[in-house]
Amino acid sequence: MNKKILVVYYSRSGNTERVAKDIAARLNADIEKITDNKDRSGFFGYMSAGKAAAFEKPTTIGAMQKDPADYDLTIMGTPTWSWNMTPAIRTYITMYKDKLKKVAFFTTAGGTKPDKIVVKMELLAGKKSVAFTGFNRGELKNEKVYNEKLNAFIETVK
Numbered sequence: 265m266n267k268k269i270l271v272v273y274y275s276r277s278g279n280t281e282r283v284a285k286d287i288a289a290r291l292n293a294d295i296e297k298i299t300d301n302k303d304r305s306g307f308f309g310y311m312s313a314g315k316a317a318a319f320e321k322p323t324t325i326g327a328m329q330k331d332p333a334d335y336d337l338t339i340m341g342t343p344t345w346s347w348n349m350t351p352a353i354r355t356y357i358t359m360y361k362d363k364l365k366k367v368a369f370f371t372t373a374g375g376t377k378p379d380k381i382v383v384k385m386e387l388l389a390g391k392k393s394v395a396f397t398g399f400n401r402g403e404l405k406n407e408k409v410y411n412e413k414l415n416a417f418i419e420t421v422k
C-alpha cells in the first residue's frame with residue numbers, strides 16, 4: 265500500500281481516540297487529534313456540546329500540525345452528539361475541505377448508526393467517502409466484534 269493516509273479525530277471520552285489510534289496503527293498512517301477550544305467537560309460542557317451539535321454549530325479548534333493536502337486519504341472520526349457530528353469535526357471539515365483529496369469517516373456512539381451523520385459529513389466536505397463505519401457502545405466493548413468491524417473498514421480503505 266503506497267497511499268499516504270492521515271487519521272484526524274475529535275474525542276471527548278476516549279472512545280473515538282481508541283478507534284483512531286487502532287486505524288492509524290493498522291494502516292501505518294499519521295494521526296492528529298483535534299482540540300476544541302471550548303471546554304466540553306462536566307455536565308454543562310456535555311449539555312452545551314449536545315446543543316451545539318444539534319444546531320450544527322461550528323467551534324474554534326486548536327492549530328493543526330498536519331496539512332491534509334499532503335495526504336492521499338484523510339480518515340476523520342467523530343463521536344455522535346445529538347444525532348450529529350461534533351462541532352470540532354464540523355469546523356475541521358469546513359476549514360480543510362478544499363485540501364481533502366479522498367475521505368473516509370468513522371463514528372462512535374451509544375447506539376446511533378453512522379449513515380445519517382456520514383451523509384452530512386460528505387455534504388460538508390463536498391466529497392463522497394471511499395468508506396465509512398460506526399462503532400456503538402456494545403461493539404466497542406466486544407473485542408471480537410470490534411476487531412471484525414475495524415478490519416472490514418481497514419480492508420475497504422486500503
